[in-house]
Amino acid sequence: MDAFDLENPTPEHKLLRQTVRDLVRDAVEPQAAEYDESATLNRGLLQKCGELGLLGITIPEAQGGAGMDTVAAVIVHHELAKSDVGFTLAYLAHSMLFVNNFFHNSTEEQRRRYLSKVISGEWVGAMGMTEPGAGTDVLGMKTFARRDGNRYILKGRKALITNAPDANVFLVYAKVDERVTAFVVERSFAGFSTDKKTHKMGMRSSTMSEVIFDDCVVPAENLLGKEGGGVQNMMRNLEVERITLAAMSLGIADRCVEIMSKYAATRMSFGKSLAEHGQIQRYIAESYAMTEAARALIYSVARGVSHESRNRLGSDAAKLFAAPVGKMVADHAMQVLGGWGYCSEYKVERFFRDAKLLEIGGGTLEAHQKNITKELLRQIS
Amino acid sequence: MKILVTAKRVPDPEQKVKFKGNTLDQSGVNWQLNQFDEYAVESALRLTENASSGNARNGEVIVVSLGPKDVQQQLRSTLAMGADRAILVDASDENLDSEIVARTVQKLVEQERPDLVLLGKLAADSEANDVGQRLAGYLGWPQATFACSIEVTDGGKALLVGREVDAGVETKKVTLPAVVTVDLRIVAPQAVKNGVTAATHAYADGPRYASLKGIMAAKKKTIADSSLAALGVAATVRAKVASVDAPPARKAGVKVASVEELVQKLHNEAKVI
Ligand SMILES: Cc1cc2nc3c(=O)[nH]c(=O)nc-3n(C[C@H](O)[C@H](O)[C@H](O)COP(=O)(O)OP(=O)(O)OC[C@H]3O[C@@H](n4cnc5c(N)ncnc54)[C@H](O)[C@@H]3O)c2cc1C
Numbered sequence: 001m002d003a004f005d006l007e008n009p010t011p012e013h014k015l016l017r018q019t020v021r022d023l024v025r026d027a028v029e030p031q032a033a034e035y036d037e038s039a040t041l042n043r044g045l046l047q048k049c050g051e052l053g054l055l056g057i058t059i060p061e062a063q064g065g066a067g068m069d070t071v072a073a074v075i076v077h078h079e080l081a082k083s084d085v086g087f088t089l090a091y092l093a094h095s096m097l098f099v100n101n102f103f104h105n106s107t108e109e110q111r112r113r114y115l116s117k118v119i120s121g122e123w124v125g126a127m128g129m130t131e132p133g134a135g136t137d138v139l140g141m142k143t144f145a146r147r148d149g150n151r152y153i154l155k156g157r158k159a160l161i162t163n164a165p166d167a168n169v170f171l172v173y174a175k176v177d178e179r180v181t182a183f184v185v186e187r188s189f190a191g192f193s194t195d196k197k198t199h200k201m202g203m204r205s206s207t208m209s210e211v212i213f214d215d216c217v218v219p220a221e222n223l224l225g226k227e228g229g230g231v232q233n234m235m236r237n238l239e240v241e242r243i244t245l246a247a248m249s250l251g252i253a254d255r256c257v258e259i260m261s262k263y264a265a266t267r268m269s270f271g272k273s274l275a276e277h278g279q280i281q282r283y284i285a286e287s288y289a290m291t292e293a294a295r296a297l298i299y300s301v302a303r304g305v306s307h308e309s310r311n312r313l314g315s316d317a318a319k320l321f322a323a324p325v326g327k328m329v330a331d332h333a334m335q336v337l338g339g340w341g342y343c344s345e346y347k348v349e350r351f352f353r354d355a356k357l358l359e360i361g362g363g364t365l366e367a368h369q370k371n372i373t374k375e376l377l378r379q380i381s
Numbered sequence: 382m383k384i385l386v387t388a389k390r391v392p393d394p395e396q397k398v399k400f401k402g403n404t405l406d407q408s409g410v411n412w413q414l415n416q417f418d419e420y421a422v423e424s425a426l427r428l429t430e431n432a433s434s435g436n437a438r439n440g441e442v443i444v445v446s447l448g449p450k451d452v453q454q455q456l457r458s459t460l461a462m463g464a465d466r467a468i469l470v471d472a473s474d475e476n477l478d479s480e481i482v483a484r485t486v487q488k489l490v491e492q493e494r495p496d497l498v499l500l501g502k503l504a505a506d507s508e509a510n511d512v513g514q515r516l517a518g519y520l521g522w523p524q525a526t527f528a529c530s531i532e533v534t535d536g537g538k539a540l541l542v543g544r545e546v547d548a549g550v551e552t553k554k555v556t557l558p559a560v561v562t563v564d565l566r567i568v569a570p571q572a573v574k575n576g577v578t579a580a581t582h583a584y585a586d587g588p589r590y591a592s593l594k595g596i597m598a599a600k601k602k603t604i605a606d607s608s609l610a611a612l613g614v615a616a617t618v619r620a621k622v623a624s625v626d627a628p629p630a631r632k633a634g635v636k637v638a639s640v641e642e643l644v645q646k647l648h649n650e651a652k653v654i
Binding site: 023057 | 453454457458461587590591592593594596597599600
């Protein structure tokens with residue numbers, strides 16, 4: 001262990017990775033195909049993550065969390081995504097989009113009401129930013145809230161919200177006097193409802209739907225941060241969201257390299273193993289090289305990201321680079337496996353379907369391109 | 382109850398072994414905790430907690446290993462599971478044999494004065510299966526090997542130990558202090574009963590995962606360093622390795638056309654019937 005271990009900078013990171021690998025072997029891998037097929041969220045598995053302390057990974061120990069860093073969050077997403085990418089997305093929506101964001105913007109009183117419920121997994125969380133008419137253009141959101149005595153009345157609609165069919169509590173962005181503001185909204189609040197499940201290509205072991213606020217009544221004490229502070233809340237959570245999404249692509253790539261290598265070693269064609277054919281070697285070797293490059297970028301960026309220290313450029317770059325790597329490597333794996341890759345048995349087709357989402361969700365490739373260019377120009381001007 | 386548990390690191394049994402001369406090539410080996418030792422740690426934790434009351438600690442578990450500095454990683458994982466502290470006796474595998482290991486543990490037992498020493502029944506690398514037995518002999522303590530169940534009895538003064546033997550399950554009563562080596566079924570949901578945790582409590586099958594809380598708590602636990610010299614153990618290896626070879630490759634089988642031919646071959650060629 002004298003050599004520098006990029007993926008496990010401390011003994012605690014190594015132990016964490018082992019715990020998640022044990023969980024994956026015993027409880028994640030055996031259920032992955034079934035939940036993809038049924039397009040439902042495995043609530044019991046999320047609860048199990050809660051028991052291990054994975055749902056409050058970035059929350060300080062004094063507040064009931066695990067008190068770990070961004071590298072630790074990356075490790076969990078990386079290892080889970082080698083097995084069940086859809087579940088990993090549900091985990092991300094809960095623990096990064098809801099728990100981490102809520103924690104950093106909440107008051108002690110709000111934490112007392114919600115934190116232990118979501119860290120234990122008793123409650124599922126979700127985050128609603130995107131709307132039917134506004135995605136990348138976040139500020140174009142139409143959902144609004146008006147103050148009415150000691151409560152706010154929300155009106156509008158959110159779309160493409162991960163965990164919405166299952167969640168008990170939502171972090172919702174709505175405009176108060178044209179200024180984006182964050183609220184904590186419980187499913188039980190009057191005027192709140194979710195629509196039927198949105199059917200999707202991949203990530204099927206996480207669920208998604210629209211969320212409807214029909215004069216939804218939210219008590220004033222559920223304002224998260226201050227009126228007009230929503231964009232700042234959102235921005236502060238961006239890095240950890242992007243780097244963990246990038247880690248999911250890395251998990252996909254790692255697993256697909258493993259599947260295609262094993263298959264190519266044993267599958268015979270024209271009297272040789274597939275691995276002896278030069279064109280197949282190119283798929284395997286290029287996949288490996290891309291995956292290693294993504295690994296180096298993601299883990300080195302993750303080391304510098306915390307709530308206090310940002311790395312906007314790095315996290316944009318990591319997701320911009322890693323998402324297509326996950327997709328290409330899954331594609332290469334399918335090509336190496338031929339017809340068997342297209343069928344479910346070898347799992348590659350599931351990873352292929354899941355991989356595409358990372359080029360869209362949590363910021364499209366185009367959004368990352370624009371952010372990076374804008375930031376680079378800002379630095380030289 | 383105070384329990385001393387032994388733990389050895391072994392190469393991942395799933396990994397292909399490579400040879401270098403007359404020894405295993407250890408470069409590139411993935412080291413892990415010997416599985417039976419992990420089960421011993423799990424049993425020790427079950428014996429020293431109240432699982433009906435948030436796993437409140439009710440005793441002390443000390444994990445001991447002999448090996449190079451890197452073994453800290455494996456010891457750390459037992460601390461993350463919940464063990465209270467660890468002792469690492471500096472040594473390298475080439476300079477150890479079962480006698481030295483058992484003598485070293487004996488010295489530590491004399492220092493720590495535990496009520497019980499729990500060991501895995503064997504280490505997956507050498508499969509020697511004799512440290513526990515030697516230790517009990519050196520200490521003059523009762524022993525029960527290959528435990529598949531342990532129950533605290535006589536108000537904490539003795540253990541009922543179940544052992545799977547060819548004819549069924551044999552139950553032995555050993556008074557404490559004692560030496561017990563564990564087999565794989567010791568981690569079944571209700572294999573360990575400590576008289577404190579409700580008798581109806583069922584654990585998840587298998588050794589527990591290190592929880593994140595456990596991992597962070599392990600940071601503050603101590604791994605004390607020791608050495609054979611400090612413990613006064615003579616480090617003369619008396620068991621010599623004559624040679625190390627890979628198992629012979631399996632020969633191709635033959636297809637038989639009929640049951641008659643099979644019986645005839647088993648009788649005349651294999652001479653097993
Ligand atoms: C599986 C899944 C889970 C999701 N989970 C959540 C969730 O939990 N919470 C949540 O709030 N949202 C969630 N989303 C929404 C996701 O964040 C959005 O889909 C994403 O931000 C893109 O927005 P859009 O779909 O409205 O596309 P649009 O913004 O309409 O973009 C369409 C295309 O136009 C491009 N484009 C848009 N604007 C520009 C521009 N200015 N310059 C150049 N190109 C541009 C985009 O890059 C894209 O290629 C999820 C989406 C999916 C598919």
